[in-house]
Amino acid sequence: MAKQYDVLFRLLLLGDSGVGKTCLLCRFTDNEFHPSHISTIGVDFKMKTLVIDGIKVRTQIWDTAGQERYQTITKQYYRRAQGIFLVYDITSERSFQHIMKWASDVDEYAPEKVQKILVGNKSDEVDKRQVATEQGCSLRDRGPPVTAVCCKSGHQLFAPSVVNEELCSLYSAMGLCAAAFLHGPRLHRPASGVLVAHARTLHATQLIETAGRSNVVWCRRDDEANGRDDDDDALPGNGADHAAVSVTRTRTAVYVYIRMCVAGCMHTCVSWLGIILYVSCRGCDECGLSLSAG
Numbered sequence: 001m002a003k004q005y006d007v008l009f010r011l012l013l014l015g016d017s018g019v020g021k022t023c024l025l026c027r028f029t030d031n032e033f034h035p036s037h038i039s040t041i042g043v044d045f046k047m048k049t050l051v052i053d054g055i056k057v058r059t060q061i062w063d064t065a066g067q068e069r070y071q072t073i074t075k076q077y078y079r080r081a082q083g084i085f086l087v088y089d090i091t092s093e094r095s096f097q098h099i100m101k102w103a104s105d106v107d108e109y110a111p112e113k114v115q116k117i118l119v120g121n122k123s124d125e126v127d128k129r130q131v132a133t134e135q136g137c138s139l140r141d142r143g144p145p146v147t148a149v150c151c152k153s154g155h156q157l158f159a160p161s162v163v164n165e166e167l168c169s170l171y172s173a174m175g176l177c178a179a180a181f182l183h184g185p186r187l188h189r190p191a192s193g194v195l196v197a198h199a200r201t202l203h204a205t206q207l208i209e210t211a212g213r214s215n216v217v218w219c220r221r222d223d224e225a226n227g228r229d230d231d232d233d234a235l236p237g238n239g240a241d242h243a244a245v246s247v248t249r250t251r252t253a254v255y256v257y258i259r260m261c262v263a264g265c266m267h268t269c270v271s272w273l274g275i276i277l278y279v280s281c282r283g284c285d286e287c288g289l290s291l292s293a294g
């Protein structure tokens with residue numbers, strides 16, 4: 001049976017009870033809105049597969065309970081997240097103030113390099129607004145990109161600057177935020193890289209397929225002959241055994257890393273649009289995860 005996705009991407013929704021996390025999830029996965037507030041108990045999740053630049057990205061989105069009493073449970077899910085939505089309600093000053101507390105929990109329990117995005121929900125409730133847009137934006141300067149959404153209508157009012165405009169039009173509400181993660185400005189790297197391949201002519205999907213084949217002989221190829229150094233995002237210690245070369249210099253730049261994990265398995269991973277996408281682990285399932293923690 002053909003593989004149903006190329007990469008798996010785990011996202012987590014955090015924020016006070018009632019800010020609309022479950023609604024964001026339902027809008028994203030089923031394009032539905034539920035007017036009633038039924039508090040989430042512990043955690044719940046839904047999946048959605050997006051096709052972005054020909055790559056099937058399976059998003060697994062974890063919805064957490066905002067209520068304090070579930071936080072021992074929900075904190076256990078931070079560790080495996082690659083992207084986190086910090087959600088507040090624009091009609092609740094309190095939910096916005098609590099964002100700093102949620103963010104500090106993320107700092108404590110999530111992988112160091114997790115991507116974060118701040119989401120101000122209920123932007124349809126203009127008359128009840130307690131948090132000015134500028135307040136949300138002021139946090140962006142100190143941390144995650146911010147976006148304002150309305151899951152009631154499915155509209156996103158303004159896009160974070162890091163989001164590609166073209167992609168914005170493709171997804172509603174949370175899809176836009178997922179795109180923001182995918183276009184995050186930071187490039188996550190494995191702690192150590194061994195060898196990197198370069199294939200300028202390959203499409204990202206082909207590259208990922210190729211990366212998954214064990215018999216591929218990886219070689220470094222840059223444009224030294226042309227006096228150009230494409231290795232502009234190289235891993236530290238650039239040299240014979242540390243290199244990173246972009247496949248293309250457009251926004252879909254892909255970086256490929258191969259490394260041995262602690263268990264001696266060969267990992268291949270692709271970093272694309274600023275995040276690491278796993279491709280394969282030759283020997284075990286578990287150690288592949290350590291790659292995300294960098």
Ligand SMILES: Nc1nc2c(ncn2[C@@H]2O[C@H](COP(=O)(O)OP(=O)(O)OP(=O)(O)O)[C@@H](O)[C@H]2O)c(=O)[nH]1
Nearest residue numbers: 017018019020021022023035039040066122151152
């Ligand atoms: N007007 C408006 N109401 C919304 C919007 N999004 C969510 N709501 C309402 O806000 C209430 C809470 O939404 P939920 O998604 O259940 O909140 P939650 O953050 O998941 O809450 P917990 O599960 O308790 O953590 C519901 O009554 C929703 O209908 C929105 O964009 N606009």
